[in-house]
Amino acid sequence: MIPVSLHRFVVPLFCTIILGCQSTPSTHGKRATVQQGYQPALDTDEAGLWLVMDQAEQDLKTSGKLVTDVHANEYLREIVCRLANDICGDVRVYLVRIPYFNASMAPNGVMQVWSGLLLRTENEAQLAYILGHEIAHYRYQHSLQMFRQAKNTANVLAPFQIVTAAGGIGYVGSLAQIGALGTLMKFSRDHEREADDGGFEMIVAAGYNPHEAARVWEGLLQEKDALDEDAPSIFLSTHPSSSDRVDTLKQRAIAATTPETGWYTGMERYNEVIDPLRFKLMRDELRLRQYPATQILLDRAASAGVRISEIRYFQAELYNARAEEGDLSKAEAAYRDCIKSPDAPPEAYRELATIYMKSGRGKQAVPLFETYLVKKPDAFDQSMIKAYIQRIGSGEN
Amino acid sequence: MKNIWVGLLLLLSGCATTFYTLVEPGQVVICDRYSVKPGIQWSEIQKGDVRLWTVDGVELESIRFISGISEGVPIMDITKEKHETPFRPDMSETELVDAIVDAFSLSGSQQVEARNLQPARFGSAEGFRFELDFMDADGLNKKGVVVGTIMDEALYLIIYTGTRIHYFPKYAREFEDIVSSIELKRIP
Amino acid sequence: MSVINRFARVLKVPSVFLVAISLIGCAQTQVRQKAGHHEAQQSVSVLLMPVDIELSVLTAGGVSEVRADWTAKAKELVSASLRRQLAQHDDKLLEYVEPSNPADVQEHTQIIKLHGLVGKTIMVHSILPAAVPPTKKDSFEWSLGEEVSCLREASGADYGLFVYIRDSYATAGRKALMVTSALFGIGISSGRQVGFSTLVDLRDGSVVWFNRILKQSGDLRTESAAHSTVKELIEDIPL
Numbered sequence: 001m002i003p004v005s006l007h008r009f010v011v012p013l014f015c016t017i018i019l020g021c022q023s024t025p026s027t028h029g030k031r032a033t034v035q036q037g038y039q040p041a042l043d044t045d046e047a048g049l050w051l052v053m054d055q056a057e058q059d060l061k062t063s064g065k066l067v068t069d070v071h072a073n074e075y076l077r078e079i080v081c082r083l084a085n086d087i088c089g090d091v092r093v094y095l096v097r098i099p100y101f102n103a104s105m106a107p108n109g110v111m112q113v114w115s116g117l118l119l120r121t122e123n124e125a126q127l128a129y130i131l132g133h134e135i136a137h138y139r140y141q142h143s144l145q146m147f148r149q150a151k152n153t154a155n156v157l158a159p160f161q162i163v164t165a166a167g168g169i170g171y172v173g174s175l176a177q178i179g180a181l182g183t184l185m186k187f188s189r190d191h192e193r194e195a196d197d198g199g200f201e202m203i204v205a206a207g208y209n210p211h212e213a214a215r216v217w218e219g220l221l222q223e224k225d226a227l228d229e230d231a232p233s234i235f236l237s238t239h240p241s242s243s244d245r246v247d248t249l250k251q252r253a254i255a256a257t258t259p260e261t262g263w264y265t266g267m268e269r270y271n272e273v274i275d276p277l278r279f280k281l282m283r284d285e286l287r288l289r290q291y292p293a294t295q296i297l298l299d300r301a302a303s304a305g306v307r308i309s310e311i312r313y314f315q316a317e318l319y320n321a322r323a324e325e326g327d328l329s330k331a332e333a334a335y336r337d338c339i340k341s342p343d344a345p346p347e348a349y350r351e352l353a354t355i356y357m358k359s360g361r362g363k364q365a366v367p368l369f370e371t372y373l374v375k376k377p378d379a380f381d382q383s384m385i386k387a388y389i390q391r392i393g394s395g396e397n
Numbered sequence: 398m399k400n401i402w403v404g405l406l407l408l409l410s411g412c413a414t415t416f417y418t419l420v421e422p423g424q425v426v427i428c429d430r431y432s433v434k435p436g437i438q439w440s441e442i443q444k445g446d447v448r449l450w451t452v453d454g455v456e457l458e459s460i461r462f463i464s465g466i467s468e469g470v471p472i473m474d475i476t477k478e479k480h481e482t483p484f485r486p487d488m489s490e491t492e493l494v495d496a497i498v499d500a501f502s503l504s505g506s507q508q509v510e511a512r513n514l515q516p517a518r519f520g521s522a523e524g525f526r527f528e529l530d531f532m533d534a535d536g537l538n539k540k541g542v543v544v545g546t547i548m549d550e551a552l553y554l555i556i557y558t559g560t561r562i563h564y565f566p567k568y569a570r571e572f573e574d575i576v577s578s579i580e581l582k583r584i585p
Numbered sequence: 586m587s588v589i590n591r592f593a594r595v596l597k598v599p600s601v602f603l604v605a606i607s608l609i610g611c612a613q614t615q616v617r618q619k620a621g622h623h624e625a626q627q628s629v630s631v632l633l634m635p636v637d638i639e640l641s642v643l644t645a646g647g648v649s650e651v652r653a654d655w656t657a658k659a660k661e662l663v664s665a666s667l668r669r670q671l672a673q674h675d676d677k678l679l680e681y682v683e684p685s686n687p688a689d690v691q692e693h694t695q696i697i698k699l700h701g702l703v704g705k706t707i708m709v710h711s712i713l714p715a716a717v718p719p720t721k722k723d724s725f726e727w728s729l730g731e732e733v734s735c736l737r738e739a740s741g742a743d744y745g746l747f748v749y750i751r752d753s754y755a756t757a758g759r760k761a762l763m764v765t766s767a768l769f770g771i772g773i774s775s776g777r778q779v780g781f782s783t784l785v786d787l788r789d790g791s792v793v794w795f796n797r798i799l800k801q802s803g804d805l806r807t808e809s810a811a812h813s814t815v816k817e818l819i820e821d822i823p824l
């Protein structure tokens with residue numbers, strides 16, 4: 001499905017490919033770049049590396065860790081192809097169900113995007129920046145460079161193995177089991193700078209709003225500050241940055257020439273694709289019990305075009321999960337606010353009704369339960385809800 | 398120290414010892430509140446409030462009887478470090494489903510989905526049941542059925558899980574028969 | 586959580602002692618055969634399933650990291666050795682072909698994963714007799730499910746041969762005895778292999794033959810170790 005705003009991309013792409021014009025100057029000289037359809041020669045060490053990486057890809061596919069939502073996967077592939085251009089077919093992107101912000105690129109073109117990332121990028125431009133950054137790692141063969149450097153060491157795959165210093169995260173162990181190579185490797189600062197540049201160029205060439213690039217990092221840093229010192233930020237530790245990263249990106253955004261049709265931010269399209277996933281993703285997020293960080297996520301969601309009813313619903317869910325003193329009444333208030341919107345999630349009605357039912361306000365609960373059933377005809381708990389309605393009706397509550 | 402020698406003695410004394418006890422078909426008292434009537438032999442391990450039944454091995458299939466979980470106690474007691482939701486007697490069935498799905502996820506199961514929550518009899522008491530689809534840590538598909546009730550402010554659960562291929566279907570009928578055979582000792 | 590750990594806690598014994606003790610005890614048959622299965626009179630066709638191997642290193646941090654390069658090498662050597670050594674039998678060996686349909690790939694993978702779990706269960710039972718459920722004591726009845734018929738349809742084979750190996754190496758500085766989850770809480774010294782092979786009747790999924798590795802064979806990345814491991818794995822295979 002082609003987005004309506006595709007025409008915004010055609011002009012800048014035309015510009016870049018045919019006329020060779022670039023909106024931003026390259027800050028480095030000649031970079032090694034990978035060719036379309038690149039495969040290492042069979043008898044090289046690198047071929048062995050790819051073999052291993054290909055097997056890791058197979059393991060990932062059958063690991064049970066993937067998010068299989070068709071729209072979300074297609075959306076990611078579409079953005080990747082738009083950015084990667086000629087090497088579009090060589091990059092495979094997988095959406096992995098892990099509730100942390102992370103994206104990675106393996107030497108053989110396998111990109112992973114973790115589900116926690118989709119809760120934190122606010123629009124298509126921000127998502128595109130991260131994807132572009134990872135594609136740049138592949139295009140400029142950073143992994144290959146790391147491999148060649150490590151070739152004479154005892155463990156050539158050491159750079160690609162799980163960074164166990166990132167321990168303290170339960171998922172590290174299970175990632176190690178499936179040999180998810182290249183997931184938590186650490187690129188050098190030079191690589192990072194190059195990937196920032198490359199990613200930036202890609203999004204500008206594709207017409208995405210470059211001001212969004214700096215905002216991704218800002219959001220990550222803000223969330224990191226809200227957490228304990230011990231809790232690592234996976235993405236930040238695997239993508240080390242210089243202190244001027246945010247400023248550099250901001251400067252470059254200002255210097256970039258705005259196309260006639262304006263920049264594309266893609267907030268609506270982004271929310272349209274991510275909305276159906278949000279429930280699952282927020283459940284995973286709340287399960288982490290990192291409420292201060294989740295609160296920041298919710299606060300930022302408000303300015304990111306997420307529907308106010310959804311934000312209120314997840315706010316209520318946060319209070320419910322946290323269950324500190326006073327949280328129950330806060331949850332009740334948040335659900336009540338939520339259902340003021342006509343597009344409130346059906347679950348909000350059920351949750352508020354449950355609170356009423358448990359606190360002796362059964363009469364108020366019934367119409368809310370009924371609304372839930374009408375709005376969600378395929379609800380997994382519909383039999384139970386009908387039973388509640390009956391119980392209240394027969395005076396048990 | 399003494400226990401090591403006891404263990405050694407037990408094991409050397411004929412290799413006939415097992416840490417399981419054999420449950421024969423017929424009336425079996427599960428806890429002070431109810432009994433069931435299995436139709437086949439089961440092997441049982443018991444620890445505290447939990448009784449675990451299996452025929453082939455607990456990872457292949459198992460029935461877990463969790464009895465008398467009172468307020469503040471984590472429902473499945475997976476591990477003390479993980480923040481499991483503690484049981485509250487005023488929990489709705491949907492909240493119980495959430496807590497159990499959470500407990501499964503925290504213990505390493507992946508992609509845990511609950512289906513088909515409905516009221517159900519627990520013997521002569523009112524209870525609930527729902528189904529589970531999930532994968533173990535290696536990505537092997539598993540299925541589950543949970544049956545439960547709250548009696549006198551305490552939670553009683555019977556959780557049947559098994560591999561989607563072969564083992565879950567193999568004893569599904571027997572599990573349903575066991576659930577149908579629940580006999581409460583005191584009417585709540 | 587592993588059954589053996591649980592038992593160890595009940596007895597207040599370090600799990601490692603439990604294994605040591607049990608090995609002093611009764612000898613367990615290494616080769617299990619389904620009651621009533623006879624060695625094939627005429628030649629049968631056997632589908633060589635992709636070998637399920639993982640070689641890993643136990644880091645100082647206690648995380649077991651799969652070493653993908655070691656694993657790839659070991660898979661290559663073991664598969665080649667398997668083909669060579671099986672060729673001596675009279676039966677038709679069929680190579681596994683990955684289906685083009687992703688749903689079929691997933692299903693085959695599920696069967697292979699189930700094999701790992703069933704095989705590990707059989708292994709635990711054979712290592713630690715106390716861990717055998719009484720309901721399993723007198724019978725050898727295991728199955729990978731009727732779903733294996735999709736393998737038979739795709740290949741035409743009568744039987745499937747499955748191989749599972751996990752080999753874990755401790756880095757220097759680890760204590761000699763450790764517990765790893767992949768080896769269900771049994772204390773091991775470095776370099777110990779866990780491995781088994783299974784013959785499955787592709788008509789109904791039943792396991793007709795099971796064999797496990799008893800002794801260490803060394804580094805599976807070398808041809809000699811791969812050769813002796815495979816030799817031990819398929820010893821007395823009823824083909």
